[in-house]
Amino acid sequence: MNIPETAELIVPIAIRNVPIVTGMVEQSATIFGLDKEGAQNLGLAAEEVFNVLASAARPDEKIRIVVRQGGYYVEVACYFSRHAIPITALNITKIPDPDDESDIENLGIILAAKVVDRLQLVRSRQGEMALRFTIERRYPEQVIPSGIPPAGHYSVGEGGFEEIKQFASRVSGMYGANSPGFFRFPGKIVDMVKSREFGVLLALDGKGNVGGGMLWKWGGKMIDSFGPYIFTPQPGLVGEIVQGVLEKVGRKGAVCIVNRMPGDDLLRNFFEELVESCPANRIRTTACHPPLYRQLEExxxxxxxxxxxxxxxxxxxxxxxxxxxxxxxxxxxxxxxxxxxxxxxxxxxxxxxxxxxxxxxxxxxxxxxxxxxxxxxxxxxxxxxxxxxxxxxxxxxxxxxxxxxxxxxxxxxxxxxxxxxxxxxxxxxxxx
Structure with missing residues (x-):
């Protein structure tokens, strides 16, 4: 059975429609792969946002709700008039004043922000606003492979799902805090790649072993990259991986590729340091390895x-x-x-x-x-x-x-x- 990637609902912003909104979001989230707790939290966030809007909206205003499955996450986007939500309701550190009725009503946005993984408000030039909130699927941490992979000749390729999971586990085990937290969940990396929002290139020996690799996230004019992460001391492997990635992402419309948290100094021969591109005596960065940049097109x-x-x-x-x-x-x-x-x-x-x-x-x-x-x-x-x-x-x-x-x-x-x-x-x- 083919499962659709989105579900959409348009309703008047009125309290009577809360059950319709909550039910639609929870059912869609369940179909799109969230567990019971995740689907309920997404429904709760939608309910709280809708209640805040309903307390301030004009009788003729409507809201468009789009639930989208992104493989490793489910996103709810609420589209409405820019005048329908108080800006102060979006500051999750704000302590509500119990004597201010509007503060109590706006508490719903704070509650929504607490139960989702990401919450973002976008204002379009046409005046419409989109409040997006996301919950990611829950993945188990996987046992980290011990030791380095066996010696052999490793060549660059995309690899299969099991090799991607091995890559993620080795990154988490060998690089620890010098790598993004999502590498602790190998199944999540697989779904990130399957979603086509991310790409991956691995060093493979053809016998099921992974000697390194690099992950990237497709964007508009800028691509975010992670790595390269190297697990075996094969000469020239770093250059092969980086060159392979540059060939993959080149001529795809992106102007540049960046690495905001390189795990070591392996990329310095291929990228420029963004921090060094600025007056060094006037800045201080807490990152162990400064962010890196490389131009792809003019x-x-x-x-x-x-x-x-x-x-x-x-x-x-x-x-x-x-x-x-x-x-x-x-x-x-x-x-x-x-x-x-x-x-x-x-x-x-x-x-x-x-x-x-x-x-x-x-x-x-x-x-x-x-x-x-x-x-x-x-x-x-x-x-x-x-x-x-x-x-x-x-x-x-x-x-x-x-x-x-x-x-x-x-x-x-x-x-x-x-x-x-x-x-x-x-x-x-x-x-x-």
Whole structure:
């Protein structure tokens, strides 16, 4: 039986439709492979979001809900008018005021964020908003193979599912905290590759043994890569794997490939260091191995909107990377700015890392950011990064707030978002 990849529902935003929304999301999630707990949590998140919208929506407003299976995850996307949800409801560190009825109503978004793996709000240029939340399938950790694979001649190939699982287990066992946490779940890596959102290339000896490999995630103009991870000391194997990956991803529309957390120094002969591309005496990175970058196709240029406080820094980064950019310094000239800011955060506890990004830039950004930093430090997360999309002209206004809270610019990630991403790093909480 062929299982569809999406399910869709359009209903008026009214309390009476809560059971319809919850039932549709839970049933779809179950069909798409989530276990009972995951499906119920996804249904709960949809219910909480719908309740918040219903408390504020006009009688004639409708919501479009799309449930999509991505192989290793199930995503729910809720599309609605940009005026249907209070921005303050999206800050999950905000403590509701029991005397404020609107705060209690908006608590649903906080609850939704707590039961899903990822929550993201996207605002389109047409004014519609999409609130996306995702739960990943649960996978067992697999016993890590002991020792290095046997000596032999390893050549590059895609490999089968069992070889992909062996690759993931060896990465987790040999590289530990210097590798992404998802390698602890070999079955998940298989489903990531099957989803076609990821690709993999392995070093194989034809006898079921894996001597290394590299994983990458397809994107728009930027491809994220992981590795290469090497388990056997065969001369030239690193170059064969990297060259094989470059051939796979080349001429596919991507302008560059990056590696944000190389496990060692193996890529330095093939990629450029992004941190070194910026003024080294003005930054500090907590990563053991700085992020790396390689151009795949001609970069025809773009516009980068920056705040004057980071203009020189960004220009120097572009000059060292030889990237054609029109840098536009933006200043506030009295135009309307949203009163309330909202941010999203992704946490990798194994890496002790949290990455914060903008949902909405607002006047109270400094206060909200300070709350995020304090909350994350209280949870023991001490590596904090903030990403500003230089292709979004509404975000440069956040730079003074970032500086006030303790963030400094670290490097530019070409084509990491709508445009380039300027990555900030927190030097420690201030004032609390």
């Amino acid at each position: 970069d025809t240029g773009s516009v980068a909107y920056v705040h004057p406080e980071v203009e020189i820094f960004v220009k120097e980064c572009y000059e060292r990377l030889v990237l054609p950019r029109s840098v536009v310094a933006t200043t506030h000239a009295g135009e309307f700015i949203e009163p309330h800011a909202a941010f999203g955060v992704q946490v990798d506890k194994k890496q002790n890392l949290a990455v914060i990004s903008t949902i909405v830039a607002g006047i109270d950004a400094e206060e909200v950011l300070a709350g995020y930093v304090a909350s994350l430090y209280d949870e023991g997360i001490t590596r904090l990064e903030f990403e500003i999309d230089l292709g979004d002209e509404t975000t440069p206004v956040l730079v003074p707030a970032l500086h006030a809270v303790g963030f400094i610019p670290c490097y530019v990630l070409p084509w990491g978002g709508r445009g380039d991403i300027l990555v900030f790093e927190c030097q420690g909480p201030r004032g609390f």
